[in-house]
Amino acid sequence: MTELVIRGLGSEGPGDIVGAFVNEGGVDPDAIGEIEVDGSEAVVEVGDGAERVIDHLDGGRIGRSEVELAVLDERTRAVREYVEEYSGLVERERQAEIERHEREIRTLSAREREEAGRAITRLSGREEGESLAGYEMKFTRSHSGEPLPETSISVGDLVMLSKQDPTRDDNPTGTVTQVTNYSVTVAFDQRPPGFLSGTGLRMDLYANDITFQRMLDALESLPTAEGALADLRDVIVGLEEPDDLAPVDREVDDSLNQSQQMAVRRALATDDLHLIHGPPGTGKTTTAIEAIRQSVERGDSVLATAPSNTAVDNLVERLHEKGVDVVRVGNPARVTPALRDRTLDSLLEDSETYQRSRDCREEAFELLDQQEYLTAPSGRWRRGLSDERIRELADQGRGSRGVPPERIEEMASWLDLQAEADELFERADELENQAIEEILDAAEVVCATNSTAGSDVLADRRFDTLVIDEATQATEPSCLIPIVRSRRVIMAGDHRQLPPTVQSERAAREGLSETLFERLADQYDCRSVLRTQYRMHERIMGFSSERFYDGQIRADESVAEHTLPDLDTEVSPEYEPIVDPAAPLVYVDTQGDAPERQRADSTSRENPGEASLVADLVAAYVETGIDPAEIAVISPYDDQTDLIEDELDARLSATADLEVDTVDGFQGREKEVVLVSLVRSNDRGSVGFLDEPRRFNVALTRARRKAIVVGDSETVTAAPVYEDFPEYVRDRGRVVPTQ
């Protein structure tokens, strides 16, 4: 049997293929084996006559589509297998996400889910007719003119509509096509059930589908990739080894150390892929930033991404500090002026072209307002008259079918206003797109999350160089979203830090939790390794170095012994042993003194005793004169970060600069003082997801001069990673019991 691949199919199925093979290719029907159709491609097994089929059908038609036909070669097969494997994993993950939402829909009340931003209640639906997207319906609050609550439901998401019972199996689901302050428009594949044209409806977020769709789109574009992207794809799929070109001969920032400079030169040299690999604080981001700066300087178009909004913010801030002109597509996680001013939305506000687009839109709305005073050509008055006929009659000043001439004239004016408004809306869209293009063209670097790199505004853009920071926190298909828009890729990461979150255990087991970075770093030699860190006092660094990096990290002498007194601070005697600026590493052991608890509607945990202590300590630091912007509190549990924020608000007047975040959210960042609240304290020795060594590694390596870890040693040492920690701190730092 020969396997043939057919490309360019439209809606044709196996029947059309067999028909064409038999009738035009002259193949015996019995000689046709398995047929696998996948989107616009199909693979067909053929016994005798494969060559004849190619002769007759390659470049010809199957059904209505013009197709290409070829023998399935090794390369095509490998790419197909890769795409199939990862599409399957993405689909599993999507299912797991749907199941998570279903669980939440069962356990939270409608109000709680609405408050969480994942449902909208009290909706009415109205049919909007058929479009390319399907059968569209618009949903607004039943009480007319009432704005919708804030939700995370956005264009591209899968939502479920229900009345009374959101757990019914037959509730319809559809894709969001438009969101405004007052309405959400949803497209359904099939004609939606009648009850949706009524009131008392509820809309639930069912899956943040857009990211899954973008991953699948990226995967699907691989088989037909051309040029540099095809070479890159072949490396990713495992068909080719990465190139090993001599480092470029360029002067790079000489404040970087030798390994960092070499990493930049190697990264700039690659035609396909280079990895920057190293433990916390060794300057992976710093090196990536220099590689970006150099790429810009030699004229490359550059896309810089990371898996999370926080990590993208970090890139934007650091590039901006280096004088690089960045545009941020998407929304920053933190709202500082520097971050806000670089967003596409904010830059649009200053664009003259965008202003013109706005004026057009405003003018169009004014025209629509004028329609209010006229008779609309709806069923009651139109009486089957076409638009053209209404205009003709109006020109002649005549009535028709019992409709008086004045009404006809009003309807004609209404139609004229509509036509004029439509034209203005179209012009507004054109100008808006033009404004976006102008801003992106003028930017030296475009920054976005991996997912947002797949958004429509970047759809037709291709970049010479892509840099993915924190690449070990992103799944392989999510990295593909920016990769398929690029010619070469530089990734920075460390697989001893947090891996990507994968919800489906099966998908994780079958390969989704192994990152592209990790896979390539294990397989090839296309990486630069950094070992000297410039962040932590050596005692803060020591545990992580010994536990996770075979003692291989070196502290640069500029930081090895740096402590808070270098920053001129004074200590409040009340918390002296803990706050003591000269002690870089302190473990505050609550020993069961501060038990954890769980909120009724939450799977997270919180610990009021720890929250209160941590807030007291932060207040003490602020009193000592440390800039609040140099303090962060992190915790593995997001309920605890909420609680700590409340406690801080109660103690301090200005908390805007203080950062409180989850450990996962803080990856890639650093502060002079970092307090870690471990939360878990119970009699069962239950540690939940504290039992992830990589999470502790990240938590411990965020502080530059002072790390305070607060936790119950009796509970947390149930997780192996914490077992030796109290001992380490006793030797190299200070353990302070709270009792």
Ligand SMILES: Nc1ncnc2c1ncn2[C@@H]1O[C@H](COP(=O)(O)OP(=O)(O)OP(=O)(O)O)[C@@H](O)[C@H]1O
């Ligand atoms: N060659 C250098 N000289 C002086 N300081 C440096 C150098 N390289 C990096 N740094 C500083 O070290 C700190 C850590 O750097 P960076 O954030 O780039 O490390 P990273 O490896 O990306 O960290 P993480 O693993 O946490 O993401 C920063 O404050 C940075 O300015």
